[in-house]
Amino acid sequence: xxxxxxxxxxxxxxxxxxxxxxxxxxxxxxxxxxxxxxxxxxxxxxxxxxxxxxxxxxxxxxxxxxxxxxxxxxxxxxxxxxxxxxxxxxxxxxxxxxxxxxxxxxxxxxxxxxxxxxxxxxxxxxxxxxxxxxxxxxxxxxxxxxxxxxxxxxxxxxxxxxxxxxxxxxxxxxxxxxxxxxxxxxxxxxxxxxxxxxxxxxxxxxxxxxxxxxxxxxxxxxxxxxxxxxxxxxxxxxxxxxxxxxxxxxxxxxxxxxxxxxxxxxxxxxxxxxxxxxxxxxxxxxxxxxxxxxxxxxxxxxxxxxxxxxxxxxxxxxxxxxxxxxxxxxxxxxxxxxxxxxxxxxxxxxxxx
Ligand code: NAP
Ligand code: ZN
Ligand code: ZN
Numbered sequence: 001x002x003x004x005x006x007x008x009x010x011x012x013x014x015x016x017x018x019x020x021x022x023x024x025x026x027x028x029x030x031x032x033x034x035x036x037x038x039x040x041x042x043x044x045x046x047x048x049x050x051x052x053x054x055x056x057x058x059x060x061x062x063x064x065x066x067x068x069x070x071x072x073x074x075x076x077x078x079x080x081x082x083x084x085x086x087x088x089x090x091x092x093x094x095x096x097x098x099x100x101x102x103x104x105x106x107x108x109x110x111x112x113x114x115x116x117x118x119x120x121x122x123x124x125x126x127x128x129x130x131x132x133x134x135x136x137x138x139x140x141x142x143x144x145x146x147x148x149x150x151x152x153x154x155x156x157x158x159x160x161x162x163x164x165x166x167x168x169x170x171x172x173x174x175x176x177x178x179x180x181x182x183x184x185x186x187x188x189x190x191x192x193x194x195x196x197x198x199x200x201x202x203x204x205x206x207x208x209x210x211x212x213x214x215x216x217x218x219x220x221x222x223x224x225x226x227x228x229x230x231x232x233x234x235x236x237x238x239x240x241x242x243x244x245x246x247x248x249x250x251x252x253x254x255x256x257x258x259x260x261x262x263x264x265x266x267x268x269x270x271x272x273x274x275x276x277x278x279x280x281x282x283x284x285x286x287x288x289x290x291x292x293x294x295x296x297x298x299x300x301x302x303x304x305x306x307x308x309x310x311x312x313x314x315x316x317x318x319x320x321x322x323x324x325x326x327x328x329x330x331x332x333x334x335x336x337x338x339x340x341x342x343x344x345x346x347x348x349x350x351x352x353x
Contacts, residue, residue: 322348
């Protein structure tokens with residue numbers, strides 16, 4: 001076994017505090033990674049605060065992991081010690097259902113094994129995430145990180161990047177299309193950069209007018225303040241695609257009015273009931289769709305990393321030591337981050353040295 005240091009919440013809503021635990025020694029197909037950076041996703045807060053129901057504690061969050069490979073099993077072919085590697089939201093899946101066979105492990109019929117707040121497929125071992133100094137993951141669930149990518153900026157690609165890349169690709173976003181990204185947070189800022197890199201005309205749709213200048217710097221062609229009814233009306237029925245990253249149940253009806261006929265709005269943020277209710281008329285008149293999307297499969301995650309390396313896309317990050325993780329969470333909750341916190345894991349190594 002490997003001794004690992006991390007930070008954990010001991011129960012729902014508890015602050016994160018130092019926590020020591022063990023991980024398996026690498027098996028023949030495993031990659032052992034020394035974690036260098038770990039992004040802070042809003043999903044970490046949702047789970048540690050039990051917003052989505054019963055959760056497993058102690059919880060070591062973190063599913064935007066970048067590190068250096070320190071050991072590999074005998075059958076590992078993709079990576080070798082010294083390489084940079086990434087781990088996202090999943091560490092395993094059944095591997096034989098139709099979803100797994102089609103490289104959509106996130107939709108595994110038996111349920112993917114999440115990087116933390118889950119039980120390994122042995123049925124007993126809890127998974128612990130990236131707010132820690134080491135992780136051991138099967139090769140299939142590890143991506144290769146090109147040296148040209150800025151490592152701290154690349155960490156958020158493992159969740160925020162793939163969660164926005166996958167629907168943009170699935171709904172074939174590209175040149176000649178007007179695309180709206182709703183909510184300028186961790187996911188939203190990646191959505192703007194990626195949709196722009198794919199050649200679309202991008203409109204940042206925000207509740208916060210002060211973010212307008214940043215949105216333009218990130219690549220948005222235009223900024224639409226969703227709290228301004230006149231501005232919303234001026235964009236009615238003009239969008240080819242909407243990517244909605246709002247992290248809570250909210251009124252989706254005003255956004256549907258922005259879509260052209262036959263177009264889709266994809267939800268990635270609201271994993272809870274929409275309030276007020278969705279009005280069917282807003283779909284029926286114009287044959288519009290509302291859909292959802294969860295992260296992306298491992299092959300697509302590698303494709304996204306390579307796309308980002310080619311187009312020079314990384315996240316705008318604010319680097320924090322692990323000792324400030326609770327403050328970072330409080331700021332994220334208050335919508336005060338530009339645009340992703342990333343923990344520098346050297347701070348954890350300093351603490352335990
Ligand atoms: P974030 O950094 O907090 O960003 C969310 C943004 O949404 C905020 O910056 C804000 O942007 C806007 N917003 C916040 N509260 C709002 C409200 N009440 N009404 C309208 N807009 C609001 O969060 P994130 O890390 O990007 O995550 C976004 C959501 O996606 C979370 O719920 C997370 O759990 C979920 N998620 C889903 C997946 C998936 O696979 N589907 C993967 C990762 C994360 P403005 O100030 O610009 O309005
Ligand atoms: Zn996430
Ligand atoms: Zn499966």
